[in-house]
Amino acid sequence: MQNQRQVVDYALQRRALLAEFRTGRASAMDVCDATPQLLQAAKFHGMPDDNACPVCGKHSLAQVSWVFGDELKHAAGSARKPDELERMASLFAEFTVYVVEVCRACAWNHLVLSYVLGTAETPERVPRPTRSTRRTAGQ
Numbered sequence: 001m002q003n004q005r006q007v008v009d010y011a012l013q014r015r016a017l018l019a020e021f022r023t024g025r026a027s028a029m030d031v032c033d034a035t036p037q038l039l040q041a042a043k044f045h046g047m048p049d050d051n052a053c054p055v056c057g058k059h060s061l062a063q064v065s066w067v068f069g070d071e072l073k074h075a076a077g078s079a080r081k082p083d084e085l086e087r088m089a090s091l092f093a094e095f096t097v098y099v100v101e102v103c104r105a106c107a108w109n110h111l112v113l114s115y116v117l118g119t120a121e122t123p124e125r126v127p128r129p130t131r132s133t134r135r136t137a138g139q
Contacts, residue, residue, distance in 0.1 A: 003089060004115040014101075014110050018054050031055060034107040038064065041079035042102035049101065056106035063112065064102055069095030071118075085117060094118035 020026040032055060034042075046062025053061050064079050071092045080088065085097060099113040 007115040010111045032107040034109040042104050045079035053103035053108055055108040058105040060105040062102050064100045066098045067095050089117040092118050093121050
């Protein structure tokens, strides 16, 4: 995406969580807790990842992009594919994308990245009439 801004990478948090898992301070139940909705999104909207799952070692990782923003209305909180994100970035002023890594085999999931997309233009708003403009319009 060419117009990504306010990018946040969660690699350090991921690394710390995996270190806790490997040392036994976190159980598989703690780290493999993907919801059914997230697993379905990974199946239908996820982009396959070539890396193996850091928990189970299987090659069933997918990256799912979730979109949120006031301007999106009913589309907010839904998973989107990269081509849909490109189209949305040209239609909306600003929305946030959260990329989640999901293993469909063991239900591992972790937030990988977040960023803002959009045209960065403020939507045009019709000015509300003030008391002085109402008086002159009615005369």
